[in-house]
Amino acid sequence: MPGGRIDPGETREETVLREINEEIGITVSNDQILGCLDEYETRSGFSITPVVLWVNDLSSLEAEPGEVEEIFIIDIEELFRADSPKWVSIEESNLKVLQLPIRNRLIHAPTAALLLQFKEVALLGNFMRTDHIEEPVWAWK
Numbered sequence: 738m739p740g741g742r743i744d745p746g747e748t749r750e751e752t753v754l755r756e757i758n759e760e761i762g763i764t765v766s767n768d769q770i771l772g773c774l775d776e777y778e779t780r781s782g783f784s785i786t787p788v789v790l791w792v793n794d795l796s797s798l799e800a801e802p803g804e805v806e807e808i809f810i811i812d813i814e815e816l817f818r819a820d821s822p823k824w825v826s827i828e829e830s831n832l833k834v835l836q837l838p839i840r841n842r843l844i845h846a847p848t849a850a851l852l853l854q855f856k857e858v859a860l861l862g863n864f865m866r867t868d869h870i871e872e873p874v875w876a877w878k
Contacts, residue, residue, distance in 0.1 A: 739805070740785065749773075753788045761808060762799040765790055774854045775867045777847045780877035787851045789859060815839045816856040822849070832871035846872045 739760040743752045750767055757763050774787040800808050815821075816837075823843075824833040837849040844852065850870040857865040 749786060749788070753790070757790075760801050760804040762797045762801070763792060763795065764797070765792060771859075774851060774858065777850055777867050777870075779847055780872050785847055785851070787855070789855065811839055811852070813860070816852060816860070822853055827871070827874060829874055830871045832869055834871045834873050845876065846870050847876075 739753075739756045741752065741756040741760075743749060744755075747755070750770055753770070754765055754767070757765055769790045769792060771789045771791055774789065777785040777787070779785065798808060800806070816839075818838060821838050823836040823838065825836060827834055835846045835849045835853065837844040837852055839852075846867075850867040853870075854865050854867050857863040
């Protein structure tokens with residue numbers, strides 16, 4: 738999920754298109770934007786606005802070493818696993834921490850929140866908000 742700050746004079750959509758190209762080498766256009774999911778406010782003070790795009794050609798997909806450590810492609814089936822999602826209670830919050838088992842990893846919020854909302858809204862047509870989803874304590878910094 739490429740991301741970055743909006744440059745002065747830039748729209749959210751222009752930022753998304755630029756960041757995708759800079760971080761993972763894919764060129765996309767405005768007509769490939771399907772819409773946005775909920776803004777997710779992180780405990781560390783960032784605001785994430787997920788923009789959903791339709792991309793047919795991943796042939797130029799390449800991680801920019803200074804920006805991206807790993808490109809992690811997720812099969813849609815991973816979002817529908819029987820053991821997912823997992824909700825964990827923590828002492829530090831009244832909200833539950835979300836964990837999504839994907840392959841042999843546990844994905845946490847905010848990434849897990851964005852993926853779960855994508856599944857529920859874009860794939861299943863359900864209504865879902867992310868403001869009730871907590872991040873693990875280690876992500877609060």
